Amino acid sequence: MDGDFQPLHATDFVLLGLSGRAWLALLLLLALGFFGYVIARRFQILRAAKRPDPRFGEWGQRLGRVLTVFLGQKKMFREPLPGLMHALIFWGFLVYAVRTITLFASGFAPQLDVPVNVWGNLYFVTKDTFALLVSLGCLYWFYQRVVVRKPRLTHSPKALLILGLILLLMVTDLLIDGALIAYEGENPRGGWAYASAATASLLGALGLPSSALKGVYYASWWVHALAILVFLNYLPLGKHFHVITALPNVFFYKTRPQGQMEKLDVEGAFERDETLGLQTIRELSWRDVLDLFSCTECGRCQAECPAYASGKILSPKEIILELRDHAYEEIPLFGKPQEPRDVVPLSVKPEEIWACTTCMACVEACPIEINQLDKILEMRRNQVMMKDEYPEFFVEVFKGLDGRGNPWNLTPDARMEWTKGLDVPVLGELAAQKANPDGGSHDKQPGEEIDYLFWVGCATAFEPRNQRAARSFVQILQKAGVKFAILGEEESCTGDPARRIGHEYLFQIQAERNVETLNRYGVKRIVTMCPHCYNTLKNEYPDFGGHYEVVHHTELIDELIAQGRIQLSKELRKRITYHDSCYLGRYNKVYDPQRRAIDAIPGAQRVEIARSRSKGMCCGAGGGLMWVEEEPGKEVNQLRLQQILEAQPEVLATSCPFCMIMMEDGIKNKGVELESRDIAELVAEAMEDSNAPSRD
Ligand code: SF4
Ligand code: SF4
Structure with missing residues (x-):
């Protein structure tokens, strides 16, 4: 140490007549002043976003x-x-x-x-x-x-x-x-x-x-x-705004069920001449804007997006960045804010929003709770309901839903085809028997006298491959002594495809009709084979007065096995892998009953696909894309099939009629040896005294 040693202090100096402390104060003033100005401008974007989004609770x-x-x-x-x-x-x-x-x-x-x-x-x-x-x-x-x-x-x-x-x-x-x-x-x-x-x-x-x-x-x-x-x-x-906004963004995450879309007052909005869906930044909510501020551009959502992976124009990361840049252009840091302009097609191309399978992989992957899917769905709503602009594939879907209550546009009596030769009770007929004085007790509604209303769903009722799975499920229910009934011709599509495509009005017609039917019969518990129906009945119908206990057929099967109400004794010595359905898995966090059911089958060897559970990849059918013809070479189901084949299974187990259709198509087109079976089919086959329909 030198003899002239003085303790060091960084502001002990004078420069250009100003002390170090004065320089520090000046610097802080300038820096905090500019920072405050920028934050105030960014805050203007938050204030411009008018859609209410209560998240205080x-x-x-x-x-x-x-x-x-x-x-x-x-x-x-x-x-x-x-x-x-x-x-x-x-x-x-x-x-x-x-x-x-x-x-x-x-x-x-x-x-x-x-x-x-x-x-x-x-x-x-x-x-x-x-x-x-x-x-x-x-x-x-x-x-x-x-x-x-x-x-x-x-x-x-x-x-x-x-x-x-x-x-x-x-x-x-x-x-x-x-x-x-x-x-x-x-x-x-x-x-x-x-x-x-x-x-x-x-x-x-x-x-x-x-x-x-x-x-x-x-x-x-x-x-x-x-x-x-x-x-x-x-x-x-820039993207490091997340250093400031990530905390509130995570704190104000969506606590409602992830798979629940917000109910719109469609007729009221038309009467009040209001915009439906996301058209300009005005139709964003303050929480949406926080999402835009918070994107770190890490690309985790993009890496898990099936549309992006299969070569489509859509990247959920780009959706967020395009909306963010749109907002930044309209309310720039310097100069006057501009008049709001339409985000589609100015910043987001229509092809982007129509490529989304609504699989929610992006939302699940985002480390700071950004919801890309809700914004895509809001843009779809705007395109469909305000501009009447959507891919022509959906014209028939809407027509079928509107006219016949199903996107296949088949007559209601075709819903009963699959029950031929089976003893499947229909709730309306049970109600008619009740009306008859000898029909049974009078203090309960028919819906209360059964254990479950079996909600069949259009994809199961109308598609021959899924009808076989439904027959297996009925066999399980009967074997276990579960008292059930179906709605038969009174069942109508839940409206999920219409809602995910963006036609909220059509969805609401379906929802109200179904809730009226279910409530009229006093239905309390519903079992369904379709994860899309499951999500809608469980998470979205409460908004329309429909409050039911909803289980997926794989959950019920798992329960029946655990209770010993069905015995699995026949061996099935196969390598079986399970493909997670997005609407059951990511949407509703149901990952285990299907795996337990496979594990309960004697001789079955369960193998996992590298991308499974919350990372599982979509089959490509969600969000209405079931009815969209994909460009050759860009099919999501082919990509998923490739991932499945890497696990080298002999049997592909599914739990969704949409997944079944997509995977069967993929297997046929690729020409590979792989059996695709619904969990119900596998379990029915393994049941004691089983006479489950064989695969062929
Ligand atoms: S929901 Fe699925 S398909 Fe749509 S953007 Fe997100 S990851 Fe991609
Ligand atoms: S995962 Fe989230 S933070 Fe990362 S790019 Fe996607 S939206 Fe942005």
Whole structure:
């Protein structure tokens, strides 16, 4: 230590007649002033978004989400290594928040620095550890961006600039303390700041005089402070806005069932001359805008999107970025806000929204709770109901739904075809018997006298391949002694295809009709083979006065096996894999009953597809795409089949009539040896005294 030793303090100087403290105050004023201005402009976008979106309630659930998804970075770990590297940077940010505040505060008053006591030491050892871990994270992402050029990421110099800034912050942080320790000759953090001490040793090894160490200290301190202010101002200008908005975005996540679409007052909107669906940024909600601000451009949603993977124009990441850029153009940082313009086709191409299978893989994958699907569906609603513009494939679907209550446009009596030769009770007939004085008790409605109303669904009732599965299910119900009935010709499509395509009005007609029928019979419990019907009956009909206990047939089968009401004794020595249905899995988190049912079959060997459960890929039929002809070479079902074949199964088990149709088509077109069976068919075949219809 030199004889003229003075304790160092970064603002102890005078430059151009101004003290260091005055320079710091000026810098802070400028930086915070500009930051405040930008935030105020961004806030204008939030205010321009007029759609109401009440999310003030369920505080416990919201807090839980913040703990797991935000602080715990849970969704990031769907990809363990990249997840860890991001989490290190994120957790480092939290640790460095304390350092940032104390650094600026101590610039004005040295005593406001982190104290030298056991807590201070604990903090410094943590901070030093994170300086190294965050640097490691930055180097990892530099490598991914520059060398690997990871496809799901948006590659731009801006992202590299931010990584460079973060790395600069870590290096200068270590240099501030390292130079201080080297200059003062002892570690003011009592030796706990081990990385800073190592930096001091390094500087010492260079043999720098005190004046140079002083210079390193001052330069690092000011470069660090400047870098923080540049970083802060850069945040709301690009994708790093998520550093600020991710917390509220996660906190205000959708607590309603994921698969529930918002009910629209269609007639009221027409009467009031209001816009239906998402047309301009005015029809976004404040929470939608938070989504747009929060996108990190990580591409996790895009990487799991079946439409993108099969070569379609749609990328859920781009949907969010296109909407964000649209909003930024209309309410720019400088200059007057523009008149709202239509987002479709100006920023989002119609082909993008019509390529979506509504599989929800994007929503599930997003680490910060962005909902891409809801925005696509709102744009569809606008295209269909306000502009009458949609692919012509849907003309027939709407016609069938409107005229005959099913998208196949078949006559209602065709719904009963599959029951020929089976003893399947029809609820209307039971009700008629009840009306007869000898028909039974009078204190209950017919719907209450059965265990379950079997909601067959159009895809099961009208498609010959699925009719076989329905017959197997009836066999199981009868064997287990479950009292059930169907609605027969009184059943009508739940309206799910109409709603997902965007025709809310048509959906509501179906929903009201069905709820009226079900309530008239006093139905309490429903079992269905169709995950789309399941989702609509369970999550969407309550909005229309239909409150039922809804189970999927695989859930009921699982329960019947567990209760010993059906015995599986016939061996099925096959490698069986299960393809998760999106509307059962991601929409309703039902992943296990189907697997347990397979495991209960003697001799069956269950193998998993690499992409399964919440990562499972769609068959390509959802969102009305069942009726859309895909371009050759871009079929989602072929892509999914390829993934399935990699597990080398002999049997493909499904639990959805739509998946069954898509996968059977894929198998036929590819010409591969693979049996596709509904879970009900497999279980019925394995039942004691089974006379289940064989595959052929
Ligand atoms: S819902 Fe599925 S198909 Fe639609 S954008 Fe998301 S991932 Fe892609
Ligand atoms: S929407 Fe979510 S998953 Fe998709 S790029 Fe943005 S942050 Fe990533």
